Amino acid sequence: MIYSIACGGGLLKEVLLIKMIRGVGKIVITSHQNSDVDAVLSCYVAKKIIDKLNPRATVDIITPGMNLQARRVAESLGIAAQILEKDSLPEYELCLMMDVNNLTHIGVLRNYVTRDKPVAIIDHHRPSINIPPNALSIIDEKAVATAEVLCDVLIGLDLKPTREEAQCLLIGILSDSRRLLIGTEKTLRDVAFLLSHGASLPEAIATLSIPMSYSERIARLKASQRATLYSLGQWIIAVSNVGSYEASAARALIDLGADLAAVCNELDSEVRLCARANEEFVRGTNMHLGEELERLGSLMSGSGGGHASAACVTAPRQCGEVINEFLALVSNKLRLPLKKID
Structure with a gap:
């Protein structure tokens, strides 16, 4: 029931x-x-x-x-x-x-x-x-x-x-x-x-208000250092990878100015990608990250879900593959071409 x-x-x-x-x-x-x-x-x-x-x-x-x-x-x-x-x-x-x-x-x-x-x-x-x-x-x-x-x-x-x-x-x-x-x-x-x-x-x-740990601060800084930026119409997308604290790192990229951020972490036999979006992106695109990542998880023999502005997906793949699938999903959903920002 x-x-x-x-x-x-x-x-x-x-x-x-x-x-x-x-x-x-x-x-x-x-x-x-x-x-x-x-x-x-x-x-x-x-x-x-x-x-x-x-x-x-x-x-x-x-x-x-x-x-x-x-x-x-x-x-x-x-x-x-x-x-x-x-x-x-x-x-x-x-x-x-x-x-x-x-x-x-x-x-x-x-x-x-x-x-x-x-x-x-x-x-x-x-x-x-x-x-x-x-x-x-x-x-x-x-x-x-x-x-x-x-x-x-x-x-x-x-x-x-x-x-x-x-x-x-x-x-x-x-x-x-x-x-x-x-x-x-x-x-x-x-x-x-x-x-x-x-x-x-x-x-x-x-x-x-527990002080952020040293390792979490390092993860957030490394995510910023490794970030690849894309434009999708008016929106800025940042993707990166870290060895831990992927959710916190994705939030850090949003705080730095990205409209949509995705950070991947390779676990033992699978990877976990965490995505975050600002409220302007959610309102402007009507995109629900939880719904899209649940669909992505199913397609990749994994699982995903979450909220409109915060979601994660776990799948038995490599980080590069999951990030590429995520970018393709967003581009197709919004029907906008993805352009790398050098």
């Missing part, structure tokens, strides 16, 4: 979610590979909500791995020990997928998500063709973060968050919204709701 917040019917999805949670004894919560701050904190708060709804249930949080910022934030909040990083899931009666709805994006953990066990999804990404067929999906594409969707679930269930839960959700929203640079009126209402329950905006910003 697929059910979206965007389609309305709030009471139904609340009742279905409560029924699923209260009807089982073993629950596992998971998220996507390289889990970010929003994903990790949403998993943690989901566990706290489940503890209230079904105190008898055993609840485990298992991700295929956190990114460095998420790990540092979890450590600073004193919750890192509750976020397990493993390549397998234990026996469960309900699997809750947070900040992800594409099974391929949870890596090897997908092998443990079976059709005969119920699955629930809380997410803010565009629905994928790889959503588990047996899933109850609560998806709001207009939300800037899964923490925002989870905040709406709290409100819908008439559950009052503790100060710790409110703080975690606020940090998740701030992280994915780039400190509220993007968002909607509802995002601000949700932030106000969290503040009214004890969350602190200065503390949340301070938690996220």
Whole structure:
């Protein structure tokens, strides 16, 4: 069953979610590979909500791995020990997928998500063709973060968050919204709701203001040094490659002036390309990077997806091939010739 917040019917999805949670004894919560701050904190708060709804249930949080910022934030909040990083899931009666709805994006953990066990999804990404067929999906594409969707679930269930839960959700929203640079009126209402329950905006910003590591700064600088530039009509595209922090490096190229940036990283048996776009590019082209990279991933025997202005694709190819396919995809989509800038 697929059910979206965007389609309305709030009471139904609340009742279905409560029924699923209260009807089982073993629950596992998971998220996507390289889990970010929003994903990790949403998993943690989901566990706290489940503890209230079904105190008898055993609840485990298992991700295929956190990114460095998420790990540092979890450590600073004193919750890192509750976020397990493993390549397998234990026996469960309900699997809750947070900040992800594409099974391929949870890596090897997908092998443990079976059709005969119920699955629930809380997410803010565009629905994928790889959503588990047996899933109850609560998806709001207009939300800037899964923490925002989870905040709406709290409100819908008439559950009052503790100060710790409110703080975690606020940090998740701030992280994915780039400190509220993007968002909607509802995002601000949700932030106000969290503040009214004890969350602190200065503390949340301070938690996220962890100094960038030496290796991340080097990756961003190397991406700039190695960048190849192209023009596509009025738009400037930058592509590059690094050995780590490809998402951060792509964002750095946008901050330097590119309209669209893609940075590739060669992993053990595959490559990961992260793309970022500024708001002017998204509005001016009506191009949704998540949708396009999901399609590219399928064509290259890999997986991809994300948001309109931020997405990634992983495929068993070489960086050069993936970058060329990405450039061709953008050129064909916009029906504009690609010209290299010397």
